[in-house]
Amino acid sequence: MKAIVSVIGKDKKGIIAGVSGLLSDMDVNIEDISQTILQDYFTMIMAVELKESKLSFTQISDKLSELGTKIGVEIKMQSQQIFDAMHKIAMVGNN
Amino acid sequence: MYSSKEIIETINMVSRQHLDVRTITMGISLFDCITDSPARTADKIYDKIMRKAGNLVSVGNAISAEIGVPIVNKRISVTPISLITAASKGHEQAITALDKAAAETGIDFLGGYSALVHKGMTPYEKEFIASIPQALTSTGKICSSINVASTKAGINMDAVAMCGKIVKQAAYLTKDSDSSACTKLVVFANAVEDNPFMAGAFLGVGEADCVINVGVSGPGVVAAALKECQGDLSEVAEVIKETAFKITRVGQLVAKEASKRLNAQFGIVDLSLAPTPAVGDSVAQILEEIGLESVGAYGTTATLAMLNDAVKKGGTMASSHVGGLSGAFIPVSEDAGMIAAAKSGALTLEKLEAMTAVCSVGLDMIAIPGDVSEEIISAMIADEMSIGVINCKTTAVRIIPVYGKKAGDWATFGGLLGNAPIMEINRKSPLKFISRGGRIPAPAHSLKN
Structure with missing residues (x-):
């Protein structure tokens, strides 16, 4: 399954290293990554692929939230389907 | 890949604007x-x-x-x-x-x-x-x-x-x-056979063995989008359409996934904007955002009609099957803006009745004094039914004559059902009309005024 990981919070060092390290430990592959500062907030969006991971969606999602709490940012993982549904006109084949 | 703006828009809809899917309803x-x-x-x-x-329940929670x-x-x-x-x-x-x-x-x-x-x-x-x-x-x-x-x-x-x-x-x-x-x-x-919303949901006789119908929500998302819009009413309608499209797509996704995982037929997505008593999740707030001091003011019927139509226009393209009630809901006790307007006297029962002529679904969750007679309640029902029958639409009555309470008192139902001030109503007697019984004949539909 493909998913989008979003990381939002006050900018500080080590956010990218922490999140990508954890994803790598869980065998989650990062396919694309973008980063911006929106209204003083650090925003990182990662497109990830979960199929090689032995953990379930919920387990991965929980571990990411846990890390977020530890480093003081909000980390969410959502199925790519929700973004396809809202932001693409074409529906056939997508969801 | 999506832009950060799109990702943040979706996240904010949930975290700040109360976007939710109101219900997955399995018809059996x-x-x-x-x-x-x-x-x-x-x-x-x-x-x-x-x-x-x-x-x-477990499938619904997993999709969520x-x-x-x-x-x-x-x-x-x-x-x-x-x-x-x-x-x-x-x-x-x-x-x-x-x-x-x-x-x-x-x-x-x-x-x-x-x-x-x-x-x-x-x-x-x-x-x-x-x-x-x-x-x-x-x-x-x-x-x-x-x-x-x-x-x-x-x-x-x-x-x-x-x-x-x-x-x-x-x-x-x-x-x-x-x-x-x-x-x-x-x-x-004119009850519909595929309604996912309560209390009126049942599975019609023309339906399949097991069907998934999904009801979306999201009045807060529409209100938030309108806050940014300073344009004329054509632009307002466009903003509502675009927002309704996105909200409905969420419903479509949920309905498709749920029917696949539950081995049921995909029924319909119901486009109704269902409010909750939470502040910021109100249909009344949308009308006020369009430009009314309070819901109930003159202009309420016009803005509601426009909202209802724009939601349908945006929603129909977003889903492969649209059905159910598919219109804005105006339950008094379940909508913070409606509650406030009823309390201040800005919203009267007569205006509510007019509103039901242009949206789904009817006189909904209205608390009235407990001593209102049964024939008055029947006559209220008859009035509302005639609006549905003449206009070829669904109408409904869900009123609560709160036992032992009078106008100005407060009724509390809890949870999604909310709370409401008890509204006074016209007490003139319709007894003879109701006692006659029989049937009001079906209307002629070629002479359209």
Whole structure:
């Protein structure tokens, strides 16, 4: 399954290293990554692929939230389907 | 890959603007449960619901976790029970079976303790309708509806007269909880067969064995989008359409996933904007954002009509099957903006009635004084039914004559059902009209004024 990981919070060092390290430990592959500062907030969006991971969606999602709490940012993982549904006109084949 | 703006927009819709999917409602046909034995019919009803809906709650929760959007309720609708128990006369056993299945599946509501009597009633249907107040009092999650009118058949005024009686009885039987049984009872004109919303959901006779119908929500998302819009009303309509498209797409995704995982047919997505009592999740707030000081002001009917139409235009393209009620809901007790307007006197019952002519679904969740007579309630129902019958649309009445309370008092129902100030109503007597009985004939539809 493909998913989008979003990381939002006050900018500080080590956010990218922490999140990508954890994803790598869980065998989650990062396919694309973008980063911006929106209204003083650090925003990182990662497109990830979960199929090689032995953990379930919920387990991965929980571990990411846990890390977020530890480093003081909000980390969410959502199925790519929700973004396809809202932001693409074409529906056939997508969801 | 999406832009950060798009990702943040979706995240904010959930975290700040109350976007949710109101309900996944599984429709289950009970026709194969009909027997001539009350006990066997009840057993078959229980078994079939458990077999089909045993995983409904866990599947709903799993989808919600994956897409990151709350799915607030998981519900079941069934074939009108009056049809299933007509052969056995076993509605008392059936209600016990439904209550048990509702508790064990862990769902929030089960609808379909219903009767369709828009043209006439069988002797058994009269007996069944009389059983509704007790059924709603002895159970917590079961909902009931009665279709008493249709554009093709006219209005069954004998049934309307009965409905006034049973609304009062239900109010009395639950007098200790602000007559809460009335919140689970709807009287319809032109009821739809695939409605996922309560209390009026049932699975129609033309439906498949097991169907998934999804009701979206999201008035807060529309209001937030309109806050940014300073343009004229054409632009306002465009903003509503675009937002409704996105909201409906979430419903479409959920309906498709849920029907696949639950091995059920994809039924419909219902485009209704369902409010909740939470601040910022209000249909009234949308009308106020368009430019009214308060809902209830002149302009309310026009803005509501525009909202309702724009939601449909945006929503229809977003889903492969649209159905159910699909219109803006205006339940007074479930919408913070409506509650405030009713309390301040800005919103009157007459204006609410006018609003129901341009949106779904009717006089909904309105608390009135407990001493209002049954014939006045019947006449309120008749008025609302005539709006539906003449305009070829669904209308409904869900009013609560709160036992022991008077105008200006407060009724509290809790949860999604909210709370409401008790509104005074016109007390002139319609007794002779209601006592006449019979049928109001179906309207002519070629002369359109």
